[in-house]
Amino acid sequence: xxxxxxxxxKITTTAGLIAxxxxxxxxxxxxxxxxxxxxxxxxxxxxESESRVDSHCYDxxxxxxxxxxxxxxxxxxGMRFTSELPEEKVPCYRVLDNNGxxxxxxxxxxxxxEIAMKxxxxxxxxxxxxxxxxxxxxxxxxxxxxxxxxxxxxxxASAAALKIDDFIVPQYREPGILLWRGFTPQDFxxxxxxxxxxxxxxxxxxxxxxxxxxxxxxxxxxxxxxxxHAVGAAYSLKMDGKDACVVGYFGDGGSSExxxxxxxxxxxxxEAPVIFLCRNNGWAISTPASDQFRSDGVVVxxxxxxxxxxxxxxxxxxxMYSAVRSAREMAITEQKPILIEAVTYRVGHHxxxxxxxxxxxxxxxxxxxxxxxxxxxxxxxxxxNGWWNxxxxxxxxxxxRKELLKAIQVAEKIEKPPVGDMFTDVYDAVPSNLFEQExxxxxxxxxxxxxxxxxxxxxxxxxx
Amino acid sequence: xxxxxxxxRQLGGDLAGAAVVVVVIPRRRSRSIQSTAAGEALRCGGGxxxxxxxxxxxxxxxxxxxxxxxxxxxMTVRDALNSAIDEEMSADPKxxxxxxxxxxxxxxxxxxxxLLEKYGPDRVLDTPITExxxxxxxxxxxxxxxxxxIEFMTFNFSMQxxxxxxxxxxxxNYMSAGQISVPIVFRxxxxxxxxxxxxxxxxxxxxxxxxxxxxVLAPYSSEDARGLMKAAIRDPDPVVFLENELLYGxxxxxxxxxxxxSFSLPIGKAKIEREGKDVxxxxxxxxxxxxxxxxxxxxxxxxxxxxxxxRSIRPLDRATINNSVxxxxxxxxxxxxxxxxGIGAEICASVVEDSFEYLDAAIERIxxxxxxxxxxxxxxxxAVPQVExxxxxxxxxxxxxxxxxxxx
Numbered sequence: 001x002x003x004x005x006x007x008x009x010k011i012t013t014t015a016g017l018i019a020x021x022x023x024x025x026x027x028x029x030x031x032x033x034x035x036x037x038x039x040x041x042x043x044x045x046x047x048e049s050e051s052r053v054d055s056h057c058y059d060x061x062x063x064x065x066x067x068x069x070x071x072x073x074x075x076x077x078g079m080r081f082t083s084e085l086p087e088e089k090v091p092c093y094r095v096l097d098n099n100g101x102x103x104x105x106x107x108x109x110x111x112x113x114e115i116a117m118k119x120x121x122x123x124x125x126x127x128x129x130x131x132x133x134x135x136x137x138x139x140x141x142x143x144x145x146x147x148x149x150x151x152x153x154x155x156x157a158s159a160a161a162l163k164i165d166d167f168i169v170p171q172y173r174e175p176g177i178l179l180w181r182g183f184t185p186q187d188f189x190x191x192x193x194x195x196x197x198x199x200x201x202x203x204x205x206x207x208x209x210x211x212x213x214x215x216x217x218x219x220x221x222x223x224x225x226x227x228x229h230a231v232g233a234a235y236s237l238k239m240d241g242k243d244a245c246v247v248g249y250f251g252d253g254g255s256s257e258x259x260x261x262x263x264x265x266x267x268x269x270x271e272a273p274v275i276f277l278c279r280n281n282g283w284a285i286s287t288p289a290s291d292q293f294r295s296d297g298v299v300v301x302x303x304x305x306x307x308x309x310x311x312x313x314x315x316x317x318x319x320m321y322s323a324v325r326s327a328r329e330m331a332i333t334e335q336k337p338i339l340i341e342a343v344t345y346r347v348g349h350h351x352x353x354x355x356x357x358x359x360x361x362x363x364x365x366x367x368x369x370x371x372x373x374x375x376x377x378x379x380x381x382x383x384x385n386g387w388w389n390x391x392x393x394x395x396x397x398x399x400x401r402k403e404l405l406k407a408i409q410v411a412e413k414i415e416k417p418p419v420g421d422m423f424t425d426v427y428d429a430v431p432s433n434l435f436e437q438e439x440x441x442x443x444x445x446x447x448x449x450x451x452x453x454x455x456x457x458x459x460x461x462x463x464x
Numbered sequence: 465x466x467x468x469x470x471x472x473r474q475l476g477g478d479l480a481g482a483a484v485v486v487v488v489i490p491r492r493r494s495r496s497i498q499s500t501a502a503g504e505a506l507r508c509g510g511g512x513x514x515x516x517x518x519x520x521x522x523x524x525x526x527x528x529x530x531x532x533x534x535x536x537x538x539m540t541v542r543d544a545l546n547s548a549i550d551e552e553m554s555a556d557p558k559x560x561x562x563x564x565x566x567x568x569x570x571x572x573x574x575x576x577x578x579l580l581e582k583y584g585p586d587r588v589l590d591t592p593i594t595e596x597x598x599x600x601x602x603x604x605x606x607x608x609x610x611x612x613x614i615e616f617m618t619f620n621f622s623m624q625x626x627x628x629x630x631x632x633x634x635x636x637n638y639m640s641a642g643q644i645s646v647p648i649v650f651r652x653x654x655x656x657x658x659x660x661x662x663x664x665x666x667x668x669x670x671x672x673x674x675x676x677x678x679x680v681l682a683p684y685s686s687e688d689a690r691g692l693m694k695a696a697i698r699d700p701d702p703v704v705f706l707e708n709e710l711l712y713g714x715x716x717x718x719x720x721x722x723x724x725x726s727f728s729l730p731i732g733k734a735k736i737e738r739e740g741k742d743v744x745x746x747x748x749x750x751x752x753x754x755x756x757x758x759x760x761x762x763x764x765x766x767x768x769x770x771x772x773x774x775r776s777i778r779p780l781d782r783a784t785i786n787n788s789v790x791x792x793x794x795x796x797x798x799x800x801x802x803x804x805x806g807i808g809a810e811i812c813a814s815v816v817e818d819s820f821e822y823l824d825a826a827i828e829r830i831x832x833x834x835x836x837x838x839x840x841x842x843x844x845x846x847a848v849p850q851v852e853x854x855x856x857x858x859x860x861x862x863x864x865x866x867x868x869x870x871x872x
Binding site: 167198200203204210211212217218220222226227228229230233234235236237239258259263265266269270421424425426427428431433 | 589608628638639640643779
């Protein structure tokens with residue numbers, strides 16, 4: 001009985017009942033109890049309402065004035081449940097076809113050659129960095145790494161569409177934006193090796209990059225907590241009246257967190273110039289998107305909160321560039337939040353602590369590596385413009401690889417941060433108890449050097 | 465009852481930059497004793513006050529404290545908080561308020577009364593019901609350079625936002641190596657009110673005080689409220705500001721120095737409310753009042769108690785506490801919250817570590833009962849410390865009780 005009920009269309013029950021599953025737009029429902037108890041034909045919507053669907057009634061003016069809903073709400077005497085899923089999934093915006101050709105040149109605003117080239121070279125550099133740093137972790141040279149494989153277009157194209165004044169509030173799979181803005185391979189390596197040149201003073205795990213200079217908030221491990229932060233920062237920009245917006249990145253998994261809902265709701269109420277950019281890559285560690293939510297992805301949640309939204313092919317660099325450019329324009333001139341769902345695939349494992357072949361088929365990973373690979377696709381478009389060729393590719397890959405390997409070698413040899421750095425920045429000024437503790441630690445390390453690692457320098461903390 | 469409240473506020477606005485004095489009338493009969501004729505005159509003559517103060521000149525702090533050293537003025541804790549927030553918002557345009565009911569409703573407990581009208585909806589934001597949301601937004605705004613004051617209707621509701629307080633606000637400066645600072649204040653009533661049950665009565669002092677990166681303050685009097693609130697707003701670090709609902713309506717005498725707009729109290733310094741030599745009693749927030757009453761009772765029985773108002777839970781003023789215990793040799797810690805891992809436990813550890821040889825008796829901890837707060841009035845009374853409990857504990861440390869059972 002249960003399986004019959006899941007099909008739309010007419011079904012007959014043992015009691016001779018005709019049930020009509022599927023309300024307008026609906027797709028099946030659980031009604032086992034209905035059909036068993038009634039012997040006469042029942043309908044689930046009044047027949048009159050079908051013909052009267054166009055003639056809405058509205059409240060009179062005074063009722064509208066005091067209405068809780070605001071504005072004119074049409075009334076209908078036909079009882080209708082909105083389906084849990086739309087008839088058709090929200091369309092996904094795409095600019096390049098599988099051969100790297102523009103599908104419809106009218107719908108693409110265009111891009112300068114300079115930016116287009118930098119986009120590709122940065123995507124290749126990001127991809128190379130991921131390969132090399134992942135290997136370094138496997139060799140035991142760094143403790144941990146998170147790759148962005150498959151999501152290079154989202155990273156680089158979105159960064160290219162923004163300006164340096166736009167604040168980035170990342171999750172942890174967006175190092176490409178730092179790369180675009182000028183973080184060097186050495187900067188990335190220094191953080192991963194947590195040496196003394198790390199901007200983060202060795203305080204955090206690898207890939208927890210941050211740069212005040214490049215307007216990129218330091219990565220935190222908590223999921224989706226950055227989304228309300230993005231709204232708060234956007235509010236600050238709004239109060240300053242700046243020609244800039246904030247972009248908060250998150251994944252399909254992050255959209256389940258309470259913070260996501262609070263952030264979108266609040267951003268709409270506050271009218272904050274913030275772009276919520278979801279990298280829907282299908283997986284949250286081993287949880288597939290089908291176990292994460294039952295809606296049509298993340299894009300439909302925008303309308304639920306009164307937020308304008310779009311679904312984009314995240315592996316299409318030009319589509320990403322175009323969509324983020326427009327979203328930025330809207331967010332700043334109209335002072336409102338925008339939601340972008342970039343549909344993509346997490347080709348790599350969640351992190352180096354994960355082996356994704358344990359929970360998903362290898363064929364699926366390989367298929368995504370080939371089909372709509374963001375680098376391959378975009379490269380085809382560049383080559384069709386005569387802007388790229390095999391020699392350039394080989395040279396770029398070789399140079400990037402050399403640069404990154406060197407960065408790792410150098411970073412590995414640099415001293416670690418001094419012991420004094422453990423005690424600073426807890427507060428704005430070092431409190432007396434920490435100052436005392438650091439002095440005591442210094443004395444102990446100096447007196448018993450054999451008990452402590454030799455490559456950790458001891459240096460005094462300045463007292464406030 | 466003439467309300468000089470509005471006049472007082474306008475006064476503040478007119479004299480911005482000069483002496484800012486807010487003379488207010490307590491909303492209900494205050495519990496304090498002073499009610500001199502001079503005091504009455506001051507309360508009813510708003511205009512007279514303005515003229516008197518305007519003679520002080522532009523740098524009144526020093527002059528005022530010399531000319532008006534006697535505390536004839538009284539102020540409720542509510543007004544102390546309101547005036548402190550008002551003055552700081554006036555002085556720094558980056559300071560803004562956010563919380564449920566803080567604007568149109570004038571504040572769930574009227575602490576933010578009049579501020580929406582004065583500063584507008586850009587700086588006083590009424591929020592949807594999402595503590596996680598507005599706390600996160602406040603943290604993000606602080607990251608970007610604003611100075612938010614986030615109000616929790618009570619700190620019980622801060623539990624829904626505690627991730628942002630601990631993992632984001634407290635740790636960001638450290639994790640970002642100083643690139644991201646979080647000059648935010650989280651404030652609201654903490655601890656037991658009256659007849660509000662388990663989910664509205666918990667004291668969260670020890671929850672926040674255990675976390676490095678946060679500062680935790682707990683004012684008692686109006687002077688504490690004004691001074692600590694101003695210090696908190698000006699502080700570049702995240703501050704958790706624990707108020708008490710039952711103290712909002714209480715009036716305390718305030719000196720002219722306290723009323724000055726540049727007044728602030730140092731964070732991390734406790735105050736010795738009453739000097740004594742036989743036993744040290746530490747307390748914070750509402751329990752300071754109880755400790756003072758206990759000290760009064762004890763003095764009649766020949767025990768001179770020194771009452772320390774902690775003011776600052778983190779950093780804890782270990783020096784003042786230890787110096788006091790080295791003088792009296794006995795200690796009773798008092799708090800409203802649950803006993804295990806409470807503030808008293810930390811004070812006890814500190815004294816045992818630093819002043820062990822000075823103790824003549826075991827340290828006594830007075831805390832709330834180890835149960836979720838019951839609602840029935842008689843049970844509630846039994847679940848929170850009472851003055852008699854403090855008196856008995858002090859006597860026990862002085863070996864004055866006849867038996868171990870608390871029947872004295």
